[in-house]
Amino acid sequence: MRWNSWALATAIAVALPAAAQQAPPAPAARFVVVLDAAHGGDDSGGRLTSGQPEKAVTLALSVRLRSLLAARGIAVVTTRESDASLPPNARAAIANHANAQVCLSLHATESGSGAHLFTSSLAPASSSLFTPWETAQAAWVTQSLALAGALNSALLHAGMTVTLGRTGLIGVDSMTCPAVAVEIAPERDSDNSITAEPDNPDYQARVAAALAAAVLEWRTEARQP
Amino acid sequence: MIPRYQKILFIVLLAVSLAMGAELWHLRQRAHQRLLAGEVTAPTQAPEVAPDQQATLLVANDTDDSLLTQDRSLPLPADPGARARVLLGKLLDLYAASDSTHPVPGGAAGVAQVFLLPAAGPKDPQSPDAEMAVVNLTGSFAATHPSGIETENLTVLSICGTLRANLPTVTQVRFLVDGAPRPTLAGHADLTRTYLTADAVPTTATNQEPAQ
Numbered sequence: 001m002r003w004n005s006w007a008l009a010t011a012i013a014v015a016l017p018a019a020a021q022q023a024p025p026a027p028a029a030r031f032v033v034v035l036d037a038a039h040g041g042d043d044s045g046g047r048l049t050s051g052q053p054e055k056a057v058t059l060a061l062s063v064r065l066r067s068l069l070a071a072r073g074i075a076v077v078t079t080r081e082s083d084a085s086l087p088p089n090a091r092a093a094i095a096n097h098a099n100a101q102v103c104l105s106l107h108a109t110e111s112g113s114g115a116h117l118f119t120s121s122l123a124p125a126s127s128s129l130f131t132p133w134e135t136a137q138a139a140w141v142t143q144s145l146a147l148a149g150a151l152n153s154a155l156l157h158a159g160m161t162v163t164l165g166r167t168g169l170i171g172v173d174s175m176t177c178p179a180v181a182v183e184i185a186p187e188r189d190s191d192n193s194i195t196a197e198p199d200n201p202d203y204q205a206r207v208a209a210a211l212a213a214a215v216l217e218w219r220t221e222a223r224q225p
Numbered sequence: 226m227i228p229r230y231q232k233i234l235f236i237v238l239l240a241v242s243l244a245m246g247a248e249l250w251h252l253r254q255r256a257h258q259r260l261l262a263g264e265v266t267a268p269t270q271a272p273e274v275a276p277d278q279q280a281t282l283l284v285a286n287d288t289d290d291s292l293l294t295q296d297r298s299l300p301l302p303a304d305p306g307a308r309a310r311v312l313l314g315k316l317l318d319l320y321a322a323s324d325s326t327h328p329v330p331g332g333a334a335g336v337a338q339v340f341l342l343p344a345a346g347p348k349d350p351q352s353p354d355a356e357m358a359v360v361n362l363t364g365s366f367a368a369t370h371p372s373g374i375e376t377e378n379l380t381v382l383s384i385c386g387t388l389r390a391n392l393p394t395v396t397q398v399r400f401l402v403d404g405a406p407r408p409t410l411a412g413h414a415d416l417t418r419t420y421l422t423a424d425a426v427p428t429t430a431t432n433q434e435p436a437q
Contacts, residue, residue, distance in 0.1 A: 045412050046372025054372065054412075107413070109373025111328075112287045116375045121424070163290040167378045168415045170408070183374045192288070 031219050032075045032100040034177065037062035038107045041085025048110055052199045055083065057108040061184065061204050065104075068212040074219065088171030089133075095175045096136070101222055102147060102215055103179040105172050108198040114161030115207065116183035117151055119144045120173050121166040136174045143178040147218060151180060154214035158206055160187070178218075182211065275300040282316050283386030283425065285327035285379035292379070292386055292426070293326075295319075309339035309358060309388060309395075316387050317366075320380075327379055328371070335366030337403075344397050345419065357397040357419070358388050362410075364403040370411040377414035386425035396422055 037058040039045035045054025059080070066076045077098040079091045095103045109116075125138035137144065148164060155162045172179050184207055187196040196203035278301045283292045299315055301308050314333030319325060321332035329335075344355035370377065381400070388395045400416040401407070407416050 039412065043412070107374055109371070109376065111371050111373045111376035112290065116290070116373075118374050118378075163375065165290055165375065165378065167374060168418055169374070169413070170415050170417075181374055185373070185375070 030075055031222070032077060032098050032102075033069055033215055034077045034079070034095040034098050034100040034103040034175075035062045035066055036079040036091050036095065036103065036105040036171070038105055038181075040080050040083055043085060045107070046109055048108065048197055048199055049194075050197055050199055054108045057184070057199045057204075058106045059083070060199070061106050061108070061208060064204055064208040065106075065211055068208055069215060072212070072216060074215065089174065091171045092133075092136075092174035095177055095179070098177075100177040102218060103172075103175050103177040104211065105169070105179065105181040107181060107183040109183055109185050110198075112163065112183075112185040113188040113192075114163065114185055115155050116163045116165065116185060117148045117155075118165050118167050118169065118172075118181040118183065119148050120179065121168050122173060131176070133174050136176050137172060137179060140176060140178055144180055147178040148180045150218045150221075151182065151211065151214045154210045154217065155207070157213075158210035160207070160210065275302050277301075280312055280315070281387070281390040282312070282319065283383045283390060284316070284319055285383040287327050287376060287379065290375055290379065292383055294390070305392060306339050306341050309341065309360075309392060310336055312387055312391055313339065313360065313384055316383060327376070327383070329366075329376075329380060330369045331363070331366040335363055337361040337363050341392075341395065349396075352394070352396060354394045355396040356392075356394045357399060358392070358395045359399050359401060360384060361401045361404055367402045367407065367410055372411040372413065374413045377410045377412075380410065381414050381416075381420060382425045385420050385422045389422035389425055398422060 037055070039053075039055035039058060041055075043055065045058070047053055048057065059082075062078055063081075066078055069076050077094065077100065079094050080086055091105075107116075120137040120141055122135055122138040122141055124141040125135070127139040131139065152162050152164060169181055172181055184198040184204075186194040186198060187200075187203055189195050198204070277298045280297050280299045280301060282295045282297055284295050285292055297315065299311065301311055313336045317329065317335045318332045320327050320329040338361045340359040340361070342357045342359060344357045349355055370380065385398045388398060398420045400410075400420075402410075402416070410416055
C-alpha cells in the first residue's frame with residue numbers, strides 16, 4: 001500500500017510538468033464594465049433646473065453608454081435598467097459579482113460645471129483574504145485613480161471641464177474593481193452661463209462618447225503585458 | 226319633504242356648534258392674555274457683546290472645487306462650542322448670500338448646535354487634548370441643500386476645515402441632522418462616518434485646458 005502511494009505520487013510529479021506543457025494557454029479574462037445609474041425608485045436624487053430628477057438622467061446616461069460599449073464588443077453589467085430602488089450595498093454586490101475591470105457610478109447635478117470625477121478617499125491598502133465590506137475599495141484605490149486619469153484625459157480631449165476629487169461614497173467604497181463616480185454637471189461658458197444641462201441629449205451623447213473612448217483605452221492598456 | 230323634527234335637530238346642532246366655537250375663541254383669548262401677563266419684558270441683564278476677533282473661514286467654490294481661506298473679524302464667544310457655532314453660522318451665511326461661490330440656502334440657522342467631546346479612538350500622544358466636534362444641522366438645511374457629490378462634499382469639508390482653522394484641538398467631526406444620525410446630507414455625502422479635519426484641505430484640481 002505504501003509502495004502504491006509512492007508510485008502514484010511519483011507518477012503525478014512526472015505527469016504534471018508534461019500536462020502543464022501540453023495545456024492550452026488560459027483564455028484572456030473577460031473585460032467587463034459595470035454601469036451604476038445612481039438613485040432610482042423612491043430615491044430621486046437631486047432635481048435639475050428642468051425639473052428632471054437625477055435618477056432619470058443617470059439612467060438615460062447609463063443606457064446610452066451601455067449601447068456604445070456593447071457596440072464595441074464590451075460586456076456591460078448594469079445595476080438597474082428601470083426606475084428601480086436599489087440600496088448602495090446591492091449595487092456594490094452586483095459590481096463585485098461581475099468581477100469587473102471598470103465600475104462607473106453615474107450621477108448628475110445642477111452645481112458646478114462639466115464633469116466631476118470622484119474616487120474613494122480610502123487610503124490604498126494591499127489586498128487580503130478577508131476584506132472588510134465597508135473598505136473593500138481600499139485595495140483598488142490605486143487602480144481607481146489610474147482609471148480616473150484615463151477618464152479625465154478623454155473628457156478633456158472632448159473639450160469638457162473636468163474636476164477631480166476624492167471622497168467617501170457609500171457603495172463605491174465597497175466595490176472590488178477600479179471604480180470612479182462620474183458626476184455630470186451643467187456645461188458652462190466663460191461667463192459661467194449654462195450652455196447645456198445634464199439632461200440635454202447632445203451633451204449626454206458627448207459625455208457618453210468620451211467615457212466609452214476612455215474605457216476602450218483602459219481595456220487596451222489592461223491587455224498590454 | 227324634511228320632517229319637522231329633523232329641522233329642529235339641525236337648528237339645535239348648529240346653535241350648539243356656534244356656541245362651542247365662541248367658547249373656544251374666548252378660552253384662547255384668555256390663555257393669550259394670561260401668557261402676556263406672565264411674560265417679563267423688562268431687561269434683567271445687560272447684553273454682553275463679545276469682542277471682535279480674527280477668524281479664518283474655509284469657503285467652498287463650486288467653480289473649481291476648491292476651499293479658499295478667508296479671514297474675517299467676528300465677535301466670538303469664549304465658550305468653544307458656542308464659538309464653533311458662530312463660526313459655522315458665519316460660513317453658512319456666506320453660502321446663503323446672493324453672490325455666493327457655493328450657493329446653499331438657509332444661512333446661520335442651518336447649524337442648530339455644535340458639541341465638543343473628547344476625540345474617539347486611541348489617544349494620540351502628539352495631541353492629547355484632541356476633540357471631536359458633533360455638528361447638529363437642521364432638517365431644513367439638509368432638505369434645501371443642493372444635491373450632488375461635489376457640492377455636498379464641499380459643504381462638509383469647508384465645515385471641517387473651518388473648525389480646524391479656528392479650533393486646532395478639533396481633529397474629528399461627526400454630523401447629525403435634527404439631533405439624529407442621517408445617511409447622507411442630500412443624497413451623496415456620507416454623514417455616517419467620522420471626518421478627520423486633517424483631510425479638509427483642497428485635494429482637487431481643475432483642468433481647464435485639453436491635454437496635449
